[in-house]
Amino acid sequence: MALFQRASKGKGDAGKDALENKHKSESNIGEKMWKKVSQEYRLLEYHACPEYMKDNEFILSYYRVEFSVQQALSSLFKLHNETLNVWTHLLGFLLFLVLTVFTAYELGELPAFSRCIHGLEYNQSEHCILQSMKVDVRNMMAPMLTRTPRWPFFVFMCGSMFCLLASAVCHLLTCHSEQLAVFLMRVDYAGIGTMIATSFYPPIYYVFQCDPFWQMIYLGTISCMGIITLWVLFAPSLQNGKYRPFRALLFMSMGAFGVIPGIHAAMEHWNEPLCGRMLGYEALMAGCYVLGTLIYVARIPERWKPGLFDLAGHSHSVFHILVIAGAYAHYRAALLFLEWRDSKSCT
Template sequence: MNYIQTKCVVKRKGKETGESETLCFTKSKDNNNNNMCDRHCGKRYPLLSFWELPEFMKDNEYILRYYRANWPFKQALFSLFRWHNETLNVWTHLIGFLLFLGLTLANLMKPKVVNLLELFTRSFSSSAEKNVSHNIKDLFLGTTLLFDLNHQIPLTIELESTALVIARWPFFVFLGGSMFCLLSSSMCHLFCCHSRDLNLFLWRMDYVGIVVMIITSFFPQIYYVFLCEPHWQIIYLAGITAMGLFTIATMLSPTLSTSKYRTFRAMLFCSMGLFGIVPAIHACFVNWSNPRRNITLAYEIGMALSYLTGTFFYVTRIPERWKPGWFDLAGHSHQIFHALVVVGALAHYAATLQMLEWRDSFGCDTVP
């Protein structure tokens, strides 16, 4: 006869959490029997407070509640649809991944790069030679083409010089790097509660994803700006790739991936981004006559501000450090950081489209 001894103890209200919690203790001679306390004492995998976490999960002492720890893989997966302090971290980058996946598929299925953001910009900042009705017509056409992915009629591209086919691979390298970063981040925040080994592995992959996104962001801009000067392409792309590989090697270190080196990691990411100042200044001189120079620069400045502001929140842990416990579910620094990363990536996407359309119209006398 199977014997199960079950004891449920209600813990008194703690000063830290302010909530009563139920702890279940079960002794059983038969491991095949279900835990009776699971049925009578509430949820089997409750959300924990910061003080109940294993040491390897204690990263942000200003977020006090709603943690998951040592959850089975299946339970972690379905926590995608449950409120906890990682829910918005998962969804912000998961939605970003799906958005970039859609943009990638749309661009692959069209002979011309889809530029919905540019169409909106064109409708508000058109030159004097274009009237309002023409802009509305362009906007309607562009919007229709974006959502009609099964459209089979080739889109005619009118070039101001000769018919020139500019390579698209740097553009798709950027899109691929962005998707890898956003997806790896989502998976990290979703499954980091499973076990210590998986937690450490996923966090390293998250950092690697950030580095990959930074590296691939340089590819389209440097390739298209210096299309007529291939030696500068090689110099700048080799430089950022070397910095990225060094950063990846650093991120894979178990010690440097801990919360103790949070600021150091942020400095590495920022240094990679700041590397772009040199080719950016160079690009301004190379493309001084580019009619799309100002709007491209505006998008790139928007990208830089988004990334730097997000990094500021990531490092300072504002606003949760001001009011510990107030932003446990929504509004804490990592969620803000995630949202700004997606905004920055979209700004860079818009800038890349501007550069692509310019290069489609104005190539080199001798294409390398």
Template sequence: MQKRRPVRESSKTTPERNGKALDSGEKKKRSERRLMKFGELPRYLKDNEYIHNHYRCEWSLKETFLSAFSWHNETLNIWTHLGGFLIFGWMMVVSCMETTEVGLAGFVNVFSGVTIRWPWPSMAKAVYFSSDHHDSNVTHTTSFLNPQGEVNYETIPKWPWLVFLTGAMTCLICSSMSHLFACHSRRFNLFFWRLDYAGISLMIVCSFFAPIYYAFSCHTNWRLFYLSSISILGLLAIFALLSPALSAPRFRSFRAALFLTMGFSGVIPASHVLYLHKDHPNVVIALVYELAMAVLYATGAGFYVSRIPERWKPGAFDIAGHSHQIFHVFVVLGALAHSVASLLIMDFRRASPSCAF
């Protein structure tokens, strides 16, 4: 009688669902372009139990890429930040092509074709008038409200502003790509979510460069201290978030707290700037925009952690309106508020090139 040869187990890792190995039929079923329910997903794709349907699971790379143009529960997550990337990309192009100084109304003028005037002339005079300046300076408006360059202003370095735009674009495109490709495989999932967290850390660090560089141009030691501190903090955060364990859903609150801590560390240099330049309207208005940015980011983080509104009505917000999409919108709005603040600080510095306040 012929003996049966024992079946050797494969050394390859087998995908699992709820701890059970998947047979070839189920793996093939997954690779088809169909949307799945939460209960059908492998463990590594289970992130939000309040979103019940419309999941992509281990599609081919081609189908995963093309899914950016179809409806599923990640479509708006992809496009909210891809749209933000395009906005900041446009700002980058305008900044690099400007023959004069970069400025707030310059962006609006390029976009709309409408010439914007400074609505508070007395404030503009207060910012730019000093006894050391020629009397004609009283009538100067800020260069960001004068993109055609009729008035000659002291040139200031543009690179800190471009650093911020680069950080914002990197964060937004990494986020968009993560939501698009993380469903392809376990390996892609781990790689892209860590890339996403690194992008957030990079954006926070880069956001500090423009306002701190321009606000502390006459206090170079403080400028070096603040920029070095946030850069070191950002690198530590990136290294910490490269740990696969911290990518797990149970560390959602920890990640949000880490990012908020990095962001709110800006309260210290902001208070310092206010102490130094509290008599300059541009600085005060810029800090109001920074406060708006903080509120927007904190509100978005609140949605991210609480999973509201899908927690209140599971399954009702699978396609549109769930917490992560709302979080994305608040991130873009917060970054735009910070852009306005940075441009105001740039014009404050451009008007005071000699550090005579």
């Protein structure tokens, strides 16, 4: 019996030792990576950072502090806790730049003949052939001669590119100094507000093009909301990380305004063939933005395991990816709004 107890105890001790060795091994790997990266260029842990950089207490290490502008720019190609934050939105900016150039070229072309040919009406009357041909040609050429304005679509594209580029620059250069960090964070907030406001321009302009009163009301309202939001957020007292939920609430309130013109538009055009696809893309956009904002505010998953997600997988980089996904969904919706308005006149 004693022999059995000693054997069981030996097995239990061996299991504990194996578990402890595993934890030590994981800890050693993290320490080795930290030492290796820190030796390449100076990185600090959270407790050693100045107060203005303490935005997320669950990101424990890999902080760049008081870098020169040249060092900050060169860190674009190095490993730190902002690497993915910079690259996600920098690549997003390049994606939207390519989409803007490509779409500008495509929209610059005359409408395809296949889009116009359905407007032809064949009149079999013996006495009206010539007159019928004149009417048919005029109907066919009408879309080519009266194009829908493209500027609301490109306002959204420019707003998105400004937001993505401002975000990438902010995450890259805020490590220089507190003064520059405060300025760049304001530019970042301006980019977010601009992107949200300009996202309303294509759907509202094209859906309510035949109803100028509501078009002006909705566009004017969201523009004023954007200006007021930015004016509030530019207050120096709101730059601190503890106001993260308040900032998110302001931006979400701007997005929530879209429910009003959205319901109005759905009631007016519910029977349109493209309505379902448009609403699907817009719902996907809203879902990405809301989910991303909730993850950003809750600071998930780094809250569950502080230090594990310092380099990758933390809430801010996930938020960035969802912002790009939502913006791309809205890009697809905006193309549908434009296509629909091109094929449907107000008369």
